[in-house]
Amino acid sequence: MSVIGVVNYGCGNIQSVLNAIEFLGYESRLIENKEQLFLCQKVILPGVGAFDYAVDALHSKGLFTALQEWSKEQSNQLLGICLGMQLLCGGSDESLKNKKGLNLIDGQVLSLSKKIQNDEKIPHMGWNAIKLIDNKVFSKECNKHDYYFIHSYAVFVNNERFGLAKTSHGNTLFSSMITNGENVYGVQFHPEKSHYNGLNLLRDFITNA
C-alpha cells in the first residue's frame, strides 16, 4: 500500500489532510525535510496562509529546492492544494517581496480583487462547481459536484495545456485545477474539506496518478 507524504511547513490546518487520507484507508507520513521527501513517491503539498510565509518556510527546511529536484523524477507524483497549488507557479501577486514560487507549472497567481469587475465578495469562499477536461487521473464525475473554495488569489495558466479545470467567480474564470502534463497537479479548492466528492477526488490522485 502506498504511503502518502504530506509536506509540513508549519502553517495552517494540515490535520484535515491527514484525516482525509486516513479515512480513505491509506497511510500518511509528515514530511519535514529533504530525506523524508525522497522516501515518498506520492506527496501532497497543502497550504493555508500567506505565499511569502510558505516560500520562506519551505526554504528554511531545505524543501524548496528538494521539491523541484524530486518532482523531476517522473515516477514521483505531487498534488498541491490551495496555496500549495499557487506555490507550483512561478510567483504570486500576493508576494510583497516578489518571491519566486516553485515554478513547476507555467502560470501566474493574480489577485482576484483586481480581476473582479462587479461586487462579488472576496475571498471567493464557499462551494462552487468545476469544469474538468478529459484526463487520465481525475474522473469526469467531478463536473457534477461542488467543491469548497477559500482564496483571494487565483491561478491563470499561461498556456491552456496546463489547465485541467476552470471555475468562475462572477465573471472571472480562473484555473481551479492545473497540471504540468506529467506528474505535478494542483487544485485550488480543498478536496479534504469538500465532503465525500472531495474525498473521491483525493482518492483519484492516490490511485490513478
Place this chain on the structure above:
Amino acid sequence: MLKHRLIAVIIIRDGQVVQSEKFKHTNIIHYDAFHAVEAFNDWSADEIVLLNVSKSSSSQKEFLEIVKHVSKTCFVPLAVGGHIDSVAYGSSLIFSGADKLIINTLWEADVEVVSFLSKKFGKQCIVASIDVKMNNQNIKEVYVNRGNRSVGCSAIQWAMFCEKNGAGEIFFNNINHDGNRKGYDLETISEISKKVKIPLIAFGGVFSWKHVLEGLNAGADAVAAANIFHYKEMAIKQAKRYLLRQNIKIRN
C-alpha cells in the same frame, strides 16, 4: 457560480451540547458533539461551527480535545470559537483540526493578537463574531464577552473595524433574536452586507426554513442555525430542498 452556504452551529457548554436562548444555555441536548458533527457532516451541511460558551476559560483544554475528536470525521470546513485569548490557544485549535477561528471578545481586548493570527494563518482563517443587542437607551450596540460588555459602537462600525484588522468573514448574531424563533435581524444584516466586502454569515433566531431564505434575501452570503437542526431528522437536507425550490443556489 458560487453557492450560498447553510451552516450548522453546535453550542457547547462544559463539554455538553446545549440549546441557546438569548445567550442563556440551560437546555442540554442529549447527544455529544462528536455525533452531532457526524450527523451534520452526513446531512451535507456546508460548514460546521463549534462554539464553546462555557463561562470559564478553564474549559479551553476540554474544548480543544473535542475539536481534535470531531475533526476526524468532519470533511466540511470546521470553524471554532469561544475563549480564544492568545496566539498559542488559537494556533493549537488550528493544529487540532479547526479550519477557522471565530473571534469575538479578543477584537476588543487585544486586536493586535487577532491581527497576528490573521497574518500567521491568513485572513480567510479569521471569522469576526459580532453580537448586537439593545442597550438601556434602546439603541442597538455591539457586545462582547458573551453579551456582557458593550464596545460602544454600531454593528457596521464594528464590522468595518474587524474587516480592516484581519477578518475574512463575519458571523453576525442579534442576542435579542437568539433562540426567539422569529428569524434573523434582517435590518442589520442588510446594512452590514452593503458596507463590507467580506462574506457575511447570518445567525440567531431561525425557526423555519423561510427564516433562512429571508436571511439570504437580506444580503447574507451564508446562513447559520443551531437549535432547529437538532430537533428535526435530516434537517439540513430538508432546508436545502426548500431553498432549491425557491431557486436559491445551494450545494445539493
